[in-house]
Amino acid sequence: MTFFALQGAQALETWPNSARAAVSLAYDDALDSQLDHALPALERYGVKATFYLALANPAVRQRMAEWRAAAQRGHELGNHTLFHQCAGGTPERSWVEAHRNLQNTSVAQMLDQVRVANTMLLAIDGRHERTFNAPCGDRLAGGQPYWPAIRDELVALRGDGPATAGLSGAQLIELVKEQGAKGGIVNLVFHGIGGDYLSVSKEAHEELLRFLSEHRAEYWTDTYLNIVRHQRGAKPGWVLDWADEFDGDALDARKWVPEVAGHGFGNNEMQFYTARRENVRVEGGMLVIEARKEAWQGKQYTSARLKTAGLMERKYGRFEARIKVPRGQGIWPAFWMLGADIGKVGWPRSGEIDIMENIGKDPGIVHGTVHGPGYSGEKSIGAPSPLPAGQRYADDFHVFAVEWEPGEIRWYRDGQHYHTARPSTVRGDWVFEHPFFVLLNLAVGGYWPGYPDSSTTFPQQMLVDYVRVYQRGE
Template sequence: MKQFTPYLFASLLLGFIGCSSEDENPGTGSTGSTEVFIPTAGFTSPSSYPGMNLVWEDEFNGNSLDLSAWTHETGKGQNGWGNNELQHYRSQNTSVERGHLIITAKKESFSGSEYTSSRIITENKKQFRYGRVDIRAVLPKGQGLWPALWMLGANFRTVGWPACGEIDIMEMIGGQGREKTVHGTVHWQQDGNRAQFGGQYSLPSGTLADQFHVYSIEWDASSIRWFIDNKQYHVIDTTPEQLDEFRRSFFFIFNVAVGGDWPGSPNSSTSFPQHMIVDYVRVFQKN
């Protein structure tokens, strides 16, 4: 999810290992989500595709996060997760109810931060190489909000970032009229330096917070394509040798950051709490 700022290996590693005592009961804390409005309108993707099998899905049923698939990452990271982000990630800001995952960003003082949110990952639990990914979600809104649905190379711990590769399925930057625009990006290492290539799509009207949209990629050995509501808006040719990162396995990361170098900080116009609501994530692979 790091569109402009280098994602320091030490920052991410600290976040991966830095859990604190307030998160002893991950996934069970309340976000006040009984008051969360879940839209009914929006795009829905098909449950099957010709020539493909559904290899994993999370429909977020039940009343808690499936810890056989997901792990909470907590804390502030180093230098705000390498981007000067302002939030402290807590498991208590995640809930599962009414068939949806809800990640809540709050304005509240906690452990030296003025904001809290959540970040969940599938590392070492659900990792994938190639296929189509569909994620149906409603995004938060407001200056300084930075929701992301993304993937990181499963070999991150051995090679670091950006050599592991990163696939940003969806990023949105809140405020200043930017909440109608979805960004899809990849990051990799080329000639020893960080490289990136991104595209974006803007709705003709409304914002990505108004109703559900489906954010997708189609990924194979030669390319990655990005879609919103099954409309392709971006593609990268991954056949060059230095993009070999994208011919390996990746895991998912879902989070809502607050502040940071790209979106800037919240201001008096930003209303809290804000929510990213995910209806489902589905992974399809060729027969």
């Protein structure tokens, strides 16, 4: 299972001790100055961090006992590949040696590097779980994304962070405050500390650590692995079962099936759903579903609809996604579920659970709904979740979830419970005691939202930071 956390994300996480945000300090490449200056300062202030080791660097071979001791004291040794492959061929990358040029490295070679690096790290610290930081932030090997090939070897791909080289202590502290203002994860990446290259002075580094030590109630600082572990189990009583953090460069075909159709889907919708990159892609740690105004297969709009049918189907659980919806008259984004037996029993006997729907003409309202026999379409059972007056869902990300247990489904928006459905609340058979699959889509037009008009602009994007499915703990 792989996870990705975007720095500064308004993830609405519950951090330990009710901290405002999590802070991850990373030290790349395995440098002498990190052992000489960074590690002693971290120890003085009781702050844990992650050291991403490029295993071929001399400081690993020459000072292995010190790296092992750092791991024993609770710091993380992360995977930064064997040889620190980076894309060369440009003046600012003249330092990249030909045999370490990522442009001339295959995806298979990167997979080999990651596997061997994991084995070497295991020999150093005895640990099997490992996070990864891409050297130079480059994620194409020989022009192809390499994360999909290596993801199963790792727990998480670390998110990019702001440049820190040459910053003062005050500037580093300001980065923490700015990045942490939305309550997510602050990723700060360092190289040299008081030496080596891309350096931050010892004094600036120590000022940052002093601030983090004095503000533990506001900022939880830990290894990236521990932060990811916390995210897995952050929902009390629930254990993570399945997730897509959209942390690569392509949609994971092991998790999602794009639907390709344009028959209106029973709602007189106006779009044709495609699997083209123009309509569905993964970039910047997000799933992007894009609706476009263009002629395609007899329709005047294109968009995308994804489902987990046949790949991930569950009976009960907490189903959660962090989404930024689009805006505009006739625009209809949805995060929802259908009964896996729909091919046998049809709709609405299969059941439908709409976790989140928004129609563009009501920008400050989302809806949570169930459909079943006797209560489908306009007769469905649901409730709205309005934002305070003047606020619009399209202005920011929000977390939408249902908790589905035997005989009960509960809806949440940003952690706030706003609707419950039970057998006694529906006008017909309760058809929610069997497996369902998840869907994400962005429709254009339809009976309920109405149709685009002169005020509607295109393209429109639905951004999904993650989808997570939890099961009840033992």
